[in-house]
Amino acid sequence: MRTKLLQVAADRGLFGQAKLREALRADEEQLTARIMTTLESQAAREALFELEGLSAQTVIDVLQDILEKGHLLDKRSHTKARRFMIKLSASFDKLPSGLFISGVTAKDDHPLFTGGFADIFQGSVAGKKIALKRIRILYHDEVQRQIRTEICKEALVWQTLQHLSILPFMGIDQDTFPGYLCLASPWMEQGTILKHLKSHGPANLGRLLFEIADGLQYLHSQNIVHGDLRGANILISNEWRACLADFGLASFSDVTASTTTSHNRAGSLRWMAPELINPEKFGQRFLRTPATDVYAFGCVCLELYTGEPPFAGLRETAVILKVSEGVRPERPTCDPAMSDSLWELVNNCWEQQSADRPLSEIVCQNFISTN
Numbered sequence: 001m002r003t004k005l006l007q008v009a010a011d012r013g014l015f016g017q018a019k020l021r022e023a024l025r026a027d028e029e030q031l032t033a034r035i036m037t038t039l040e041s042q043a044a045r046e047a048l049f050e051l052e053g054l055s056a057q058t059v060i061d062v063l064q065d066i067l068e069k070g071h072l073l074d075k076r077s078h079t080k081a082r083r084f085m086i087k088l089s090a091s092f093d094k095l096p097s098g099l100f101i102s103g104v105t106a107k108d109d110h111p112l113f114t115g116g117f118a119d120i121f122q123g124s125v126a127g128k129k130i131a132l133k134r135i136r137i138l139y140h141d142e143v144q145r146q147i148r149t150e151i152c153k154e155a156l157v158w159q160t161l162q163h164l165s166i167l168p169f170m171g172i173d174q175d176t177f178p179g180y181l182c183l184a185s186p187w188m189e190q191g192t193i194l195k196h197l198k199s200h201g202p203a204n205l206g207r208l209l210f211e212i213a214d215g216l217q218y219l220h221s222q223n224i225v226h227g228d229l230r231g232a233n234i235l236i237s238n239e240w241r242a243c244l245a246d247f248g249l250a251s252f253s254d255v256t257a258s259t260t261t262s263h264n265r266a267g268s269l270r271w272m273a274p275e276l277i278n279p280e281k282f283g284q285r286f287l288r289t290p291a292t293d294v295y296a297f298g299c300v301c302l303e304l305y306t307g308e309p310p311f312a313g314l315r316e317t318a319v320i321l322k323v324s325e326g327v328r329p330e331r332p333t334c335d336p337a338m339s340d341s342l343w344e345l346v347n348n349c350w351e352q353q354s355a356d357r358p359l360s361e362i363v364c365q366n367f368i369s370t371n
Contacts, residue, residue: 032066039080049091056092060085064096067160079223083252086156090149099159101125101171101184106132115232117147117248122187123176129187132173134180150248151181157224158183158247165215167235167245188243190236197304202336204240205304209342210367211242216297217360219244220290223253227288229296230271231303253290269316270309271296275354278324291354297363298349301342306332326352341366 038044048059063085067078089095104125111119111134121132135151158169170184190196193208212234219226226233227249235243249267267276267288273295275282299310306312310329311319322328328350331343338346345366351357358366 028066028069031062035063035066035081036077039077039084045084048088051092056088057094057097060088060092060094061097063088064098068098079252082156082160086153089152089156093145093148093152095152095155095172099155099172101173102175104130104132104173104176104182104184106176121182123173123184125170125184130170131185131187132176132182133185134177134182148181151183154248154250155183157250161219161222161224161247163215163218164241165211165243166218167243185245186237188235188237190238190240192232193234193236193242193304194231194307196236196240198307202305205336206367208236208242209301209304210364212244212300213297213360213363213367215242215244216293217364219250220253220293220360225251225253225288225290226293226296227251228267228271229293229300230268230309231300234300249288251288270311270319271299272323273354274323274326274352277320281324289354290360291357294349294357294360294363295354297360298346301338301346301349302329302332305334305338
């Protein structure tokens with residue numbers, strides 16, 4: 001009804017009139033109030049999960065519209081609405097209509113990069129180069145549907161993030177490769193931070209590390225854990241700024257371990273905190289937290305100075321044993337040398353007990369105070 005009203009108003013040249021704007025504003029306020037009332041009622045929330053077809057799509061689209069326009073001013077309400085939309089999306093196997101983009105063309109049929117469950121293609125839209133992250137498998141059975149659900153979750157989490165140190169999300173393309181969902185983002189000519197440092201040297205490494213920490217702090221301020229922080233998931237923009245990418249393992253920072261699944265244990269072992277490698281030793285279940293991100297940041301510092309992953313000379317089984325026992329990589333002897341203050345910060349990030357690691361906010365302040 002609302003869409004039809006707007007179309008009629010546009011056709012009759014009434015779209016910009018003050019009375020129409022006031023009516024639309026009042027309508028949005030009522031919608032927001034109803035949504036918040038629904039979110040506070042368990043019975044009302046459960047009733048929404050019974051919807052099907054167009055009704056289900058409409059609810060998701062309304063939630064998306066409210067979130068995009070910033071009608072939920074307090075952080076708690078915004079977070080609650082965002083999480084509820086992700087749950088509805090998984091239940092309905094639907095995404096907000098506004099996330100889909102059209103007019104995308106792929107450069108070729110072969111990916112430029114591969115990894116995990118996805119391949120990266122170069123495409124274009126409106127004359128601009130973009131990256132298309134295409135999931136490698138089609139969805140025929142329950143396992144594949146679960147992977148599709150995870151990709152939809154990645155899109156819904158990623159599309160809310162706006163920060164200079166976060167790779168921008170452009171939308172979802174489902175036309176270029178029929179049967180596949182592709183997550184679209186700007187094409188980064190500089191590639192990963194590892195490639196950038198290899199090509200241009202480490203002169204700006206201190207600034208890049210701060211930008212990584214700044215992006216991480218932003219994620220944590222949004223109650224989001226990255227979950228897979230490492231050099232391969234950090235890209236360099238055309239302005240030579242570090243941008244965190246790949247939110248396939250991102251999660252909310254206050255979820256409980258009971259909500260995790262074996263699928264969610266995926267990740268890069270050499271960057272994993274000890275409580276992720278051996279949860280039982282710490283009396284807990286597998287759960288990514290801001291503290292595990294901070295541990296991974298310490299690993300990224302080492303990786304960017306040496307050009308190699310942590311414990312590069314060891315097999316993963318040996319890494320598991322060493323990290324579980326509290327052993328950490330030795331201080332790098334590369335040129336340029338890692339400063340005493342940075343090495344101290346790295347070791348603080350690597351503390352065996354998660355509660356002893358600094359918050360990402362403190363990590364950022366450390367870079368500011370030493371520059």
